Amino acid sequence: MLLPLLSSAGYAGGPYVVWVNFDHPSSKENINRIIAEFATSKSVNCDGNWKMGDSLLYMKKRPSLIDNELVESVFLKNDNPSKKRLNSALKNYKDIELQHLEGLDGIIVYTSVNDTKKMMSLTTGKRKIQSVTLASHGRPPAKADIEDAFCALLPPITRLP
Incomplete structure (x- = not known):
């Protein structure tokens, strides 16, 4: 978990x-570092959708029910029963x-x-996976492209107050 949580x-x-x-x-650690630094930067707001001190990114502490096998089934195999899980x-986390x-x-x-x-992203309660291609032919993606994709794929708040 990266950010503190404020609530009212x-x-x-x-x-x-x-x-x-x-x-x-x-290259995994480099991508994770870019996202972690971006998500905790005071200047980031993703057009008002990412609120410093209020938004939360689970990177290292992932919910136990959301394991690699389930995520692969959803995002790489487009398995509908896995998507429901x-x-x-x-x-319910x-x-x-x-x-x-x-x-x-x-x-x-x-x-x-x-x-x-x-x-790629999936918003809670939705079935459609959104996707942004960052680079191809083995080239590493640019830092700005990674940050822009994160903002573009950021899900809206789906939880009730």
Whole structure:
């Protein structure tokens, strides 16, 4: 977990998002560092959709029901039963450390398949996966492209206040 959480009655806060990176080990940490630095930067707001101190990115502490096998089934195999399980895991997640946190708004996934780098997302309660191609032919994506894709794929707040 990267960011502190502020909350008030009648306000859902967020978005609260899970990050999963399926890149090759040699470049995975670089992509994770770019996202972590971007998500914690005071200047980032993604057109008002990312609120410093209020939005939450689960990078290192991922909900246990959202394992690699489930995420791969949804994002790389487009398996509909797995998509239902993932949606349920996102919607019903409760953080024991942040007792007032119930539910997550979505998941963003970074992957490299056939030398094409992509970011994809699924908003909780939805069936359609959104996708942005970042680079192809083995080229690494630019930092600005990664940051722009993160903002473009950021799910809206789906939880009730």
